[in-house]
Amino acid sequence: MRAAGAVVWRWRSTGHGAEVAVVHRSRYDDWSLPKGKRNPRETRQATAVREVAEETGMAVALGRSLGSVRYRVLSPDGAGRTVVEYFSAHALGGDFGPGDEVDDLRWLPVHEARAVLTREADRQVLDRFAAAPPDLRTVLLVRHARAGSREEWAGADEFRPLSGRGRKQAEALADLLPVFGPTRVHSAPMTRCLDTVSPVARALGAAVVAEPALTEEAFAREPAAAEDRLLALVGLPETVVVCSQGGAIPSLLSRLAANGGVELPAPRSRKASTWVLSFLPSRPVLVAADYISNPRGW
Structure with a gap:
């Protein structure tokens, strides 16, 4: 299965550095980077933008690739492999509203977001993001x-x-x-x-x-x-x-x-x-x- 997501960032209101969005998924009770499954005939870039909008309410402009994460999931037909492609994404505006999949969103400095994220794979993606300035x-x-x-x-x-x-x-x-x-x-x-x-x-x-x-x-x-x-x-x-x-x-x-x-x-x-x-x-x-x-x- 193919999926895509993003490290969504914006400048902090205090003017001191950037902050990133992490979302709480009620179904899994975890904190994650915004991501989701690809629709038919959708590019990975379009998937990332759509999923960010659905989970955070944010319109974004994509930047560089942050690589992929691979993991196995259980499905009715047995275990399957999921590949999630990630991108840097600058938040252009929007408003978050809780939904069935995501019930909370936090904007945090990178080091705080890293501590909140549940999965090590997400933390590794965030590390790749932090390796360069956000506003390339x-x-x-x-x-x-x-x-x-x-x-x-x-x-x-x-x-x-x-x-x-x-x-x-x-x-x-x-x-x-x-x-x-x-x-x-x-x-x-x-x-x-x-x-x-x-x-x-x-x-x-x-x-x-x-x-x-x-x-x-x-x-x-x-x-x-x-x-x-x-x-x-x-x-x-x-x-x-x-x-x-x-x-x-x-x-x-x-x-x-x-x-x-x-x-x-x-x-x-x-x-x-x-x-x-x-x-x-x-x-x-x-x-x-x-x-x-x-x-x-x-």
């Missing part, structure tokens, strides 16, 4: 969706459009990416890149800003300029969607990872994939990179 800057680096065949396209390559499958992938990205709370959309000025993030931009009510430095040709000529431009976007006090090409993304990621001291596997860049890049709030240094290979899948 997020950039969603997207590779364009599938385009029509280059061999069958008679025009200039920069104008080659998305295929039918690519348009479906673009619509799926428009469902996925808003859970991270982006407010800006930037793209390499290639038709297939612009068309990939146009549905996201429409969903957000934002314009798509052209980024000539982030095409693969521009990256090949001046990789440092492409890196500088991406880091300039990191400096904005907003979460940004950025669309680029497969000839630029892996090498650009390697440069960012080397500068931040982050160990990455060989950077991947499937069409319509997204890298969730997390940077320090005080300076544009990469501290985490999470890969979403498929906008519809787990």
Whole structure:
């Protein structure tokens, strides 16, 4: 069984640090991080956002992945395995109301929340959250969706459009990416890149800003300029969607990872994939990179 949840955080009203939400589940009489089961055809990110809303009343913007927890549960058909994926989640507002599943919620500093949580697995997730500042800057680096065949396209390559499958992938990205709370959309000025993030931009009510430095040709000529431009976007006090090409993304990621001291596997860049890049709030240094290979899948 698949499930997802989050470490939900907000700034303390006293202005001294962050506090996180822990919930009491009446059925189990335990204190837990908000989490729940996946609905059919739901991404793990959407599951986390929905379950947080149902259990805490909070609307949230997701941040970096906090990894997964695996455990076995008893079911009518015998023991089964549950995998829970966790995310950092910034509380944007809302009001808690007791329900059948969750009857109490506490906002606590991290060290107090750790002492309250019933399960060691939840405490380990909270430790991962506490290993970096809560307010990391997020950039969603997207590779364009599938385009029509280059061999069958008679025009200039920069104008080659998305295929039918690519348009479906673009619509799926428009469902996925808003859970991270982006407010800006930037793209390499290639038709297939612009068309990939146009549905996201429409969903957000934002314009798509052209980024000539982030095409693969521009990256090949001046990789440092492409890196500088991406880091300039990191400096904005907003979460940004950025669309680029497969000839630029892996090498650009390697440069960012080397500068931040982050160990990455060989950077991947499937069409319509997204890298969730997390940077320090005080300076544009990469501290985490999470890969979403498929906008519809787990």
